Amino acid sequence: MTRLALLLCLAVLALFTASLAVGPAGIGVGEGLAALVAGGDGPVPLVMREIRLPRALLGVMIGASLGLAGAALQGYLRNPLAEPGLIGVSGAAALGAVLALQTGLAATLALGLPLAALAGAGTGVLLILMLAGPRGGSITLILAGIAISALAAALTSLVLNLSPNPYAASEIVFWMMGSLADRSMTHVWLALPFMVAGWVALATLGRGLDALTLGEDAAEAMGVRLRRLRLTLVLGTAAVVGAATAVAGAIGFVGLVVPHLLRPLVGAQPSRLLWASALGGAAMVLAADLAVRLVLPERDLKLGVLTAIVGAPLFLHLIYKTRAEMP
């Protein structure tokens, strides 16, 4: 157990360092890290501190957020197919973010962008819980997710197409697929408070999610306050997914792949899966973002493309496996 934690931490650390070391500027690893720590004038510290550091930090933050949110949603819904991207939570967050940008809310209110994305994500989670709560089967969950995703995507496209800015319409792909390219420390500071609050909220759910393994009735009889748990889940998920989507677009499948891979390693216990998925999610997003830069450096390949290439086949596999028990 502690060995797994250590391994995941090492993986995150290694990928974080690699993320700092890789870039088109061709800065030596040692030179870059020295400039990062020591600072100073000239272009190298600027590149390290203002371009690579925020990208790597956001990779960790967003990955941890998506992994954690996926594990928490799965624990609550008792369904391994629940994932913020697939069930429309990220899409709804993207809609909130796009609305904030295009209405000018993001420009007039300092936290307008993440708040609007949070509101969008919260609406998405609430809809999912209403339509496919813990008693709903896999099919309900997937169908509700498809509907919410499609609606959010359509409205996002509509808003962007109506924008007076000629670039806006070309950014539909970014909001659907996500990217960490050219993000800055501004984005880190914008997302961090929401994410920290969300992480803390979701981390408190462990014991309740464990008890829910036995069903709502048994959990409630074991002293779990379900209403409070549900509210914490909605707010925590909305905060982390909203903040992540506001700065990097909707990155799918992280919350599906990571908990699935790590579940056997934590004895399937939902509480242990929470922190493991947070670390695993950070590692996955860092790795995907590295791949984006190494495979096609010139193309601004979207992060979500890579996570979907890895995640979608796994999703199909999971559907195949759970097919028998679907209502």
Add this chain to the structure above:
Amino acid sequence: MWGCVRLSRVITLGLALAVAGAGAMAEPARVVSINLCTDQLAMLLAAPGQLVSVSDLAADPVSSAMADEARSYPVNHARAEEVYLLHPDLVLAGRYTARATVDMLRRTGIEVVEFAPANSLSDTRDRIAQMAALLGREAEGAALIARFDADLAALQAASGDAPRAALYHPNGYTLGAGTLANDILRAGGFANVAAELGHHGGGTLPLEALVMAAPDLLISAETLPGASRSEEVLVHPALEDLRASHAALRIASPDWICGTPHLLGAVEGLVAVRQTLDGAGR
């Protein structure tokens, strides 16, 4: 395709001359232009009443250097049906105008001439001459070219080491060697950093590479109304640092897009910046 709208406008504009053999025919009486750059060339050269319609882009000040002039013409949206209903005997298009539109117009028996984009100052002269020949306005064309050359000569920038300038547009789009913007930079007395880094044509310049290249002058497009993530990179803290320590210029695009004498406005702006830089004792 999504990548750079302004670029696609540039391209739409610029590209056209292949079917210039029309000189033998009588000059056309009803000309419709469906491309931003042919719009402007035609407005500069056509006889009164000869040009029937220009594209809506020509009337959009975001992309057009002649938006005011364009307002006195009916605009079209470069769709085959509306163009056909104008009964043109000549349609002016860019080489990258929607293929389907051009083919459709040709099938209805309308002559369509496609202009290649101007990728240099000398291309610009060729396009003016080509347009003049098509419209049967050779004398006006020759005069326009002569005036263009004279104005350009008058703007010749200071000699000596050219400061290095980088074009950095939304989505990190830059223009390297073999582009009209490259020639404009040179005429304004600057060396193009993107060309120096080996960029040919348009392409993405990673922010890191730009910061490492530390250009003397950073040229970026002005922010357009409405919000976009593409433009966010133009206010990235790393760029703001660069702007604080080096010179920076925010430009409006119209003068930089089309091979017309209006590009001299862009050259003029650069010459002025060069003078300030030289004056600052670099």
Add this chain to the structure above:
Amino acid sequence: MTLLSVDHLSVMLRGRAILRDVSFRVAEGDCIGLIGPNGAGKTTLMRAALGLLPATGTSSLAALPPDMRARAAAWMPQARQIAWPVTVERLVMLGRTPHLRGIQGPKPADHAHVEAALATMGLHHLRHRTAMRLSGGEQAMVLIARALAQDTPLLMADEPIAGLDPANQIATMRVFARLAGEGRAVIASIHDLGLAARHCTRLILLGEGGIVADGPPAEVLTPDHLARIFRVTAHYAQTAQGPVFQPLEVIE
């Protein structure tokens, strides 16, 4: 001492009265079989008494805050839900949830309770198996062990022995009887009236929207009650091996 007192409890579900004005008390040493035909409201009564269903009237358990209630009564629902492939041992440990404090993990005392529960239900050989992949009967035994590990004065179980083989049914009923003998109390809804008659100290017969009879098995399983509530005839005799009860015919 009274472990549960229910007074004038009434439950309406979707505008229909399921239970009306039900009152009873559970004392230390009671091993209660909750009997009644399908739809009589056995599950509803137990859930309402726990406060898991909105009800009018009072229940001493429902009045407690959730964490105190969880240390006063354990509840084994009828639906045998096990959502994740956790091991038997870990699943039984979930019963310790109400006793864990803050973010701390289980303490030696918690492990001891788990060991005891596994031993009581004879599950030691299955402890490292994945609970989800056990047979239905084995899962039921594991879930009973989970409820035992909660270590509460009162255990409430909804059809705990349904689907068990005869040996496990009898063993489980003996476990319940032993718990009662130790000064705890058990309420288990049960359809096998023979087992109920043999092992319970007290039967509560539900029907017609309330409690029809409440008392020792011999006073509850009367021919009149069996005919009126269950619509069956039965053979009921006290033998040298204890009471024997066998339903015979359906009364048309």
